[in-house]
Amino acid sequence: MHMADALLSPAVGGTMWAVSAGSIAYCSAKVRKELDDRKVPLMGVLGAFLFAAQMINFTIPATGSSGHLGGGLLLAILLGPYAAFLTISSVLMVQALFFADGGLLALGCNIFNMGFIPAFLVYPLVYKKISGPAPGRRRLIAATMISAIIGLQLGPLGVVLETAFSGISALPFSTFALLMQPIHLAIGVVEGAATVAIISFVHKARPEIIQEALGVRPVTQRPLRTVLVSFVVAALLTGGILSWFASKNPDGLEWAIAKVTGAEELKGPEEGLHAAMTSFQKKTAFLPDYSFKSATVRTKSNTADNLGTSVSGFVGGLMTLVIVFLSGFLLKRRIWSA
Amino acid sequence: MCSIDGGLLDFKNLDRLADGDTAIHRLDPRAKVLATLFFVISVVSCGKYELTMLFPFFLFPVFMITLGNIPFLYLVKKIAVVIPFAVMIGMLNPLFDRQVLLHVGTLGITGGWISFASIVVRAVLTVSAALALVAVTGFPGICAALERLGMPQPFAVQLLFLYRYIFVLAEEGGQMARARELRTFGSRGRGIGTYGSLIGHLLLRTWMRAERIHMAMLARGFSGVFHTRRQFRFGAGEAVFLVGWGAFFITVRLVPVAHLLGALAGF
Numbered sequence: 001m002h003m004a005d006a007l008l009s010p011a012v013g014g015t016m017w018a019v020s021a022g023s024i025a026y027c028s029a030k031v032r033k034e035l036d037d038r039k040v041p042l043m044g045v046l047g048a049f050l051f052a053a054q055m056i057n058f059t060i061p062a063t064g065s066s067g068h069l070g071g072g073l074l075l076a077i078l079l080g081p082y083a084a085f086l087t088i089s090s091v092l093m094v095q096a097l098f099f100a101d102g103g104l105l106a107l108g109c110n111i112f113n114m115g116f117i118p119a120f121l122v123y124p125l126v127y128k129k130i131s132g133p134a135p136g137r138r139r140l141i142a143a144t145m146i147s148a149i150i151g152l153q154l155g156p157l158g159v160v161l162e163t164a165f166s167g168i169s170a171l172p173f174s175t176f177a178l179l180m181q182p183i184h185l186a187i188g189v190v191e192g193a194a195t196v197a198i199i200s201f202v203h204k205a206r207p208e209i210i211q212e213a214l215g216v217r218p219v220t221q222r223p224l225r226t227v228l229v230s231f232v233v234a235a236l237l238t239g240g241i242l243s244w245f246a247s248k249n250p251d252g253l254e255w256a257i258a259k260v261t262g263a264e265e266l267k268g269p270e271e272g273l274h275a276a277m278t279s280f281q282k283k284t285a286f287l288p289d290y291s292f293k294s295a296t297v298r299t300k301s302n303t304a305d306n307l308g309t310s311v312s313g314f315v316g317g318l319m320t321l322v323i324v325f326l327s328g329f330l331l332k333r334r335i336w337s338a
Numbered sequence: 339m340c341s342i343d344g345g346l347l348d349f350k351n352l353d354r355l356a357d358g359d360t361a362i363h364r365l366d367p368r369a370k371v372l373a374t375l376f377f378v379i380s381v382v383s384c385g386k387y388e389l390t391m392l393f394p395f396f397l398f399p400v401f402m403i404t405l406g407n408i409p410f411l412y413l414v415k416k417i418a419v420v421i422p423f424a425v426m427i428g429m430l431n432p433l434f435d436r437q438v439l440l441h442v443g444t445l446g447i448t449g450g451w452i453s454f455a456s457i458v459v460r461a462v463l464t465v466s467a468a469l470a471l472v473a474v475t476g477f478p479g480i481c482a483a484l485e486r487l488g489m490p491q492p493f494a495v496q497l498l499f500l501y502r503y504i505f506v507l508a509e510e511g512g513q514m515a516r517a518r519e520l521r522t523f524g525s526r527g528r529g530i531g532t533y534g535s536l537i538g539h540l541l542l543r544t545w546m547r548a549e550r551i552h553m554a555m556l557a558r559g560f561s562g563v564f565h566t567r568r569q570f571r572f573g574a575g576e577a578v579f580l581v582g583w584g585a586f587f588i589t590v591r592l593v594p595v596a597h598l599l600g601a602l603a604g605f
Binding site: 029032044097170325327 | 349352353374375378379381382383386389390393394396397400401403404405416417419420423424427428430431433434435450453457458460461464465467468469471472477480489490491492493495496497498499500501502503504506507508510511512514515531533534535536537538539540541542544545547548549551552555594595596597598599600601602603
């Protein structure tokens with residue numbers, strides 16, 4: 001479920017970064033204010049635990065593939081939403097940096113899909129509603145299982161929406177959704193089973209831990225809900241508006257630069273390969289060798305020009321690559337000889 | 339990430355590279371973090387058909403890797419592990435986007451193939467930049483930079499705790515997983531039940547360990563702040579680094595360098 005930078009547009013990535021960074025700031029303030037200081041080192045060690053646990057792959061029955069724990073829900077059950085959200089964010093950050101599991105710009109999306117959704121949507125609105133304040137074994141299992149499945153439907157939905165808004169992948173929304181959701185239904189069941197197994201193990205071995213986690217939660221249902229709702233609305237609005245805006249103007253950075261410099265139009269894109277390619281494609285229809293014999297001399301010369309520019313684009317591209325790697329090689333040589 | 343110990347070893351290796359002492363290593367981490375973020379945003383902002391525009395961007399990771407004296411092949415291997423994901427999603431582009439944008443000889447190249455190639459190139463660029471950043475900065479350095487750039491302090495402490503205990507716990511997890519492998523035959527003992535109690539035990543051990551560690555830290559006067567040995571300063575070198583690369587990214591993003599180069603060569 002980790003998203004990569006390559007599929008994101010800056011508008012979507014930036015929006016989700018803002019949402020996730022805001023949540024991190026909010027949770028940090030909450031954790032600092034409300035929780036006893038014993039919790040902070042515990043969060044770190046539990047993050048490390050989740051990291052280790054994700055490395056233990058389990059076989060997904062009947063499919064021959066394997067998967068690992070996501071852990072968002074598990075930590076929310078053990079630590080409560082604020083601490084769990086911070087912990088998962090930190091795990092995702094380490095994964096992004098060391099394993100390139102999800103990109104740096106995509107970090108915001110990943111934190112939202114795998115941290116925000118289980119901690120602030122699924123945990124308070126699904127899990128707590130089913131489990132109640134003092135759950136018995138059966139209730140605990142039902143709550144965990146249902147929450148895991150719902151969480152693993154919402155997370156991939158986020159991935160699909162973020163990809164669709166970015167518009168880099170040509171995959172139509174419905175096709176992508178039809179690919180993602182059923183697969184994650186199966187994964188959700190396995191995640192649920194694994195989480196249930198762990199939770200009921202802990203429940204059996206040290207029942208006070210789960211009880212404590214539920215009890216430690218301050219009974220601030222209402223503020224949490226307003227914050228939550230406003231976050232979701234803000235995310236949907238800004239995400240929707242920004243990406244709609246960005247899809248009208250594909251070059252977010254250029255747009256930003258134009259705003260900063262005050263120049264209304266920058267000449268860059270019209271000369272880019274994209275423009276050359278589109279104009280070339282427009283002209284190819286009039287190529288004399290094709291069915292249109294009425295091509296005039298003027299379009300002919302244009303075609304030749306455009307053919308020239310697009311070839312120069314590719315040759316230039318290759319040359320750029322060679323120059324870049326050659327410069328790296330030369331730098332290296334210089335260091336060694338120095 | 340097929341074996342825990344393997345994954346862990348890899349992790350350690352990448353971070354160990356940060357012990358180097360080159361000009362790149364000595365830069366204030368803030369400059370490197372900001373430059374990398376700016377790099378990622380510039381790369382990602384290129385249109386999906388603007389393939390050749392992406393090529394000059396390779397200069398940044400190549401520069402970091404060579405000047406930081408990072409083994410090139412090691413990073414290439416790490417990048418190769420993650421690329422299949424981008425390939426998987428991008429693979430469908432040629433199926434959905436069949437509009438022919440370009441003719442090379444008699445061969446028509448569709449927009450789908452061009453955007454597919456650009457997704458893969460983007461993935462290589464962004465992943466290599468992120469890995470290079472860790473390799474020349476190190477995780478504690480990145481945390482310190484982020485904290486001084488305004489990241490809330492509890493989250494910074496959380497990141498550092500996570501980092502300190504990953505090795506300890508992943509080693510324990512590795513031991514348990516190996517023990518399980520040695521005791522299982524065929525597919526016996528590989529089910530969810532075993533997995534659950536395995537992780538449950540790891541969790542309990544972790545929990546108790548956390549309590550002991552915390553008491554030990556309190557006994558030594560821990561007040562919620564980590565102190566680092568190395569002090570960084572944002573000086574002229576950092577300013578040159580940041581402004582120089584920023585200018586380069588903007589130029590390369592706006593001026594079709596590859597295109598001009600090709601035209602210059604007479605094509």
